Amino acid sequence: MTSGRVTIADVARRAGVSTAAVSKVVRGAYGVSAEMQAKVTQAIDELGYRPHAAARALRGRTYTLGVMLSDTRNPFFPDIIEGVTGRLGDTEYQVLLGPGGIEPKTQARMTDAMIDRSMDGLILISPVMSDAELAAIATAIPIVVVGRHGGAAAYDAVVDDDVMGAGLVVDHLVGLGHTRIAHITHLERARAQGLPHTVRAEGYRQAMRAHGLADDVLATSFTEEGGFEGARELLARDDRPTAIFAGADIAALGVLRAADEAGLSVPEDLSVAGYDNIGIASLKRISLTSVDQDGHVIGATAARLLVERIEGRSRSVTSSVSPTLIVRGTTGPPRR
Amino acid sequence: MTSGRVTIADVARRAGVSTAAVSKVVRGAYGVSAEMQAKVTQAIDELGYRPHAAARALRGRTYTLGVMLSDTRNPFFPDIIEGVTGRLGDTEYQVLLGPGGIEPKTQARMTDAMIDRSMDGLILISPVMSDAELAAIATAIPIVVVGRHGGAAAYDAVVDDDVMGAGLVVDHLVGLGHTRIAHITHLERARAQGLPHTVRAEGYRQAMRAHGLADDVLATSFTEEGGFEGARELLARDDRPTAIFAGADIAALGVLRAADEAGLSVPEDLSVAGYDNIGIASLKRISLTSVDQDGHVIGATAARLLVERIEGRSRSVTSSVSPTLIVRGTTGPPRR
DNA sequence: ATTGCTGTGTAGAACGTTCTCCATTGTTAG
DNA sequence: CTAACAATGGAGAACGTTCTACACAGCAAT
Numbered sequence: 166m167t168s169g170r171v172t173i174a175d176v177a178r179r180a181g182v183s184t185a186a187v188s189k190v191v192r193g194a195y196g197v198s199a200e201m202q203a204k205v206t207q208a209i210d211e212l213g214y215r216p217h218a219a220a221r222a223l224r225g226r227t228y229t230l231g232v233m234l235s236d237t238r239n240p241f242f243p244d245i246i247e248g249v250t251g252r253l254g255d256t257e258y259q260v261l262l263g264p265g266g267i268e269p270k271t272q273a274r275m276t277d278a279m280i281d282r283s284m285d286g287l288i289l290i291s292p293v294m295s296d297a298e299l300a301a302i303a304t305a306i307p308i309v310v311v312g313r314h315g316g317a318a319a320y321d322a323v324v325d326d327d328v329m330g331a332g333l334v335v336d337h338l339v340g341l342g343h344t345r346i347a348h349i350t351h352l353e354r355a356r357a358q359g360l361p362h363t364v365r366a367e368g369y370r371q372a373m374r375a376h377g378l379a380d381d382v383l384a385t386s387f388t389e390e391g392g393f394e395g396a397r398e399l400l401a402r403d404d405r406p407t408a409i410f411a412g413a414d415i416a417a418l419g420v421l422r423a424a425d426e427a428g429l430s431v432p433e434d435l436s437v438a439g440y441d442n443i444g445i446a447s448l449k450r451i452s453l454t455s456v457d458q459d460g461h462v463i464g465a466t467a468a469r470l471l472v473e474r475i476e477g478r479s480r481s482v483t484s485s486v487s488p489t490l491i492v493r494g495t496t497g498p499p500r501r
Numbered sequence: 502m503t504s505g506r507v508t509i510a511d512v513a514r515r516a517g518v519s520t521a522a523v524s525k526v527v528r529g530a531y532g533v534s535a536e537m538q539a540k541v542t543q544a545i546d547e548l549g550y551r552p553h554a555a556a557r558a559l560r561g562r563t564y565t566l567g568v569m570l571s572d573t574r575n576p577f578f579p580d581i582i583e584g585v586t587g588r589l590g591d592t593e594y595q596v597l598l599g600p601g602g603i604e605p606k607t608q609a610r611m612t613d614a615m616i617d618r619s620m621d622g623l624i625l626i627s628p629v630m631s632d633a634e635l636a637a638i639a640t641a642i643p644i645v646v647v648g649r650h651g652g653a654a655a656y657d658a659v660v661d662d663d664v665m666g667a668g669l670v671v672d673h674l675v676g677l678g679h680t681r682i683a684h685i686t687h688l689e690r691a692r693a694q695g696l697p698h699t700v701r702a703e704g705y706r707q708a709m710r711a712h713g714l715a716d717d718v719l720a721t722s723f724t725e726e727g728g729f730e731g732a733r734e735l736l737a738r739d740d741r742p743t744a745i746f747a748g749a750d751i752a753a754l755g756v757l758r759a760a761d762e763a764g765l766s767v768p769e770d771l772s773v774a775g776y777d778n779i780g781i782a783s784l785k786r787i788s789l790t791s792v793d794q795d796g797h798v799i800g801a802t803a804a805r806l807l808v809e810r811i812e813g814r815s816r817s818v819t820s821s822v823s824p825t826l827i828v829r830g831t832t833g834p835p836r837r
Numbered sequence: 838a839t840t841g842c843t844g845t846g847t848a849g850a851a852c853g854t855t856c857t858c859c860a861t862t863g864t865t866a867g
Numbered sequence: 868c869t870a871a872c873a874a875t876g877g878a879g880a881a882c883g884t885t886c887t888a889c890a891c892a893g894c895a896a897t
Contacts, residue, residue: 169641170883172882172883172884173883173884174883182846182847183846183847183848184847184883184884184885185846185847185848185849185885185886186845186846186847188884188885188886189845189846189885191884192885194885194886195844196844196845196846197845197846198844198845198846201845201846215613215617216617216883216884217617217619217882217883217884218555218617218618218619218884219554219555219556219558219559219563219618219619219882219883219884220555220558220559220852220882220883220884220885221883221884221885222555222556222558222852222884223555223556223559223851223852223853223854223882223883223884223885224851224852224883224884224885224886225884225885225886226885227555227618229618231597234598237578237579237582237583238579238780242573243573243574246573246600247573250600250602259599259611259614259618260599260600261567261597261598261599261615261618262570262597262598262599262600263595263596263597263598264582264586264596264598266586275595277551278595279597281551281552281553281554282554282555282563282565282595282597282618283553283554283555305505389784418781418784418786421786422784422785422786425785425786426785444574445754445781448725448754448758449758449761449762450754450757450758450761450786450787451786506853508852508853508854509853509854510853518876518877519876519877519878520853520854520855520877521855521856521876521877521878521879522875522876522877524854524855524856525855525875525876527854528855530855530856531874532874532875532876533875533876534874534875534876537875537876552853552854553852553853553854554854555852555853555854556852556853556854556855556882557853557854557855558854558882559852559853559854559855559881559882559883559884560853560854560855560856560881560882561854561855561856562855
């Protein structure tokens with residue numbers, strides 16, 4: 166132990182072979198006899214050798230995949246991450262997460278940082294960047310974009326079918342007898358296209374139109390406060406809606422608070438639905454009707470596509486995951 | 502652009518100097534004239550050069566800090582991470598997160614992976630490993646351990662003062678007139694010492710004793726279900742407690758559900774308090790009394806200690822962060 | 838016996854940095 | 868005018884891998 170770290174040279178010396186041979190064994194490359202395989206594996210075990218990723222990076226793979234998180238606070242990230250790591254659990258790949266923040270600039274910085282750390286591929290979750298920027302990144306490294314609709318040719322994409330999800334909610338509410346159904350969406354300053362909230366709002370409009378109903382979209386923000394403010398405005402109207410569909414559960418929680426404060430009981434006076442089916446939506450005290458996008462499947466799919474891409478596929482793929490509606494206690498027939 | 506990536510050699514050529522000189526400028530090392538500085542900086546900007554972390558790793562620093570997450574789902578991780586990144590925002594360091602899972606084995610694997618990727622230092626959040634393992638890791642790389650009490654000499658530690666936090670809750674409840682106060686804690690299978698829940702339970706016992714009251718600890722798990730089951734058992738007793746202090750908010754939510762199902766109103770029939778002050782605790786519909794440990798401060802402190810350690814400090818430090826009690830609607834005087 | 842494979846092992850050059858000397862210059866002291 | 872020294876720039880050896888050549892053996896086909 167000269168310097169603490171066991172290198173490939175130490176293993177080679179111990180096994181009485183060349184470093185090149187050890188490298189072959191480690192990588193499972195072609196041209197190794199069974200005997201060589203055994204000798205080297207034994208030496209590796211005895212010495213506790215682990216390949217040094219940085220050194221590897223200089224020539225070949227690094228076996229590291231990065232996941233850029235746009236907003237650490239987003240409650241369904243854990244599901245996606247679990248899906249990713251679950252899928253990769255039995256491979257040699259390791260997953261590292263990069264907190265990218267919500268600004269395009271900080272996200273770009275994080276993406277660069279991950280490229281500089283020579284990761285083999287990147288999964289970008291709901292990135293807030295222009296399509297051009299994404300395409301540029303895709304030339305430097307294989308990427309899979311999660312949560313952006315209209316994926317380009319340069320990269321793979323995994324999306325929740327947000328049009329369908331919004332449709333499920335509207336159909337459900339209309340089925341209960343609602344006609345005045347409002348939608349609260351997120352007001353985005355960044356010039357990014359195909360973000361989930363945009364598509365959800367569009368899906369809502371389509372579904373309302375399909376039922377011959379007038380749409381009513383209010384843009385605040387996907388926060389508890391945003392939902393609260395939006396609902397307060399909607400509920401102050403003369404012909405106030407009998408149902409509010411918030412584009413995100415966190416906003417729906419704000420809607421519930423506004424209903425409480427206005428003395429309206431849910432779902433008798435007001436039905437409320439959200440999107441994302443975050444963990445607390447299922448708590449008895451909340452019991453929020455919501456659209457569930459299977460984060461586990463989304464993450465696993467993204468991981469699969471990325472590995473495929475890294476290992477050679479060149480044709481680009483967009484995978485759409487179907488959401489399901491989870492009906493709970495916050496929606497019911499309108500009081501007539 | 503031979504291979505896509507701009508290297509230090511490209512910059513050197515452009516500026517008409519040696520690679521060694523460029524390296525000096527990049528690192529801000531000693532021995533660079535103002536003129537050299539200007540020339541090189543210009544060339545860097547023109548070419549858009551960014552240092553290649555893997556290559557750096559082979560000799561010096563990598564300017565990457567790792568944060569090992571023990572449970573991605575833990576709702577106060579975002580605060581800690583924000584604290585870490587906030588502190589590091591204006592430095593050259595980048596933060597990468599490693600989802601370590603809840604098993605000692607997977608956590609060890611992730612830690613190794615981060616070491617193999619030659620990070621400069623690691624922050625381990627609530628690691629479930631033996632002290633010996635932690636000490637072993639600390640010999641390989643500077644680490645800061647967050648959330649483990651009784652930190653060793655080999656590394657720095659940041660802890661929430663959980664004894665104090667538990668004391669705050671008990672004092673508050675006793676002040677309201679409660680005498681039968683039960684505590685729900687987490688049953689840990691791993692042989693790790695000084696975990697927060699253990700210390701919280703101990704703090705609870707100490708505080709009860711100080712008030713001359715009998716303690717009553719029930720170990721289930723820190724999940725919604727664990728809180729529910731625990732509360733159900735406690736509430737079925739003849740002399741059921743008038744207050745339940747759950748060692749984690751998530752469990753407190755389960756306690757609330759159990760109270761609902763038992764037809765008990767909160768706080769009249771049962772006071773409930775939690776720990777962690779997770780985001781939804783403040784929602785009107787929940788309004789949970791809880792202990793707030795300032796994750797932001799914890800994260801920022803951990804980052805500071807780690808950087809200090811990397812940059813030379815050898816004496817080890819343990820920093821204790823004081824929690825505060827946030828009184829909300831779930832606690833009140835017992836019905837007499 | 839020669840030729841041409843195929844299968845296995847090795848030498849040694851990358852990869853992009855940092856870092857330890859060393860060379861050169863200019864400046865100051867004697 | 869020389870000696871000593873400080874300040875600056877550069878040469879070149881690491882760092883731990885991978886990977887392209889190539890060497891050598893054994894064997895089958897000529």
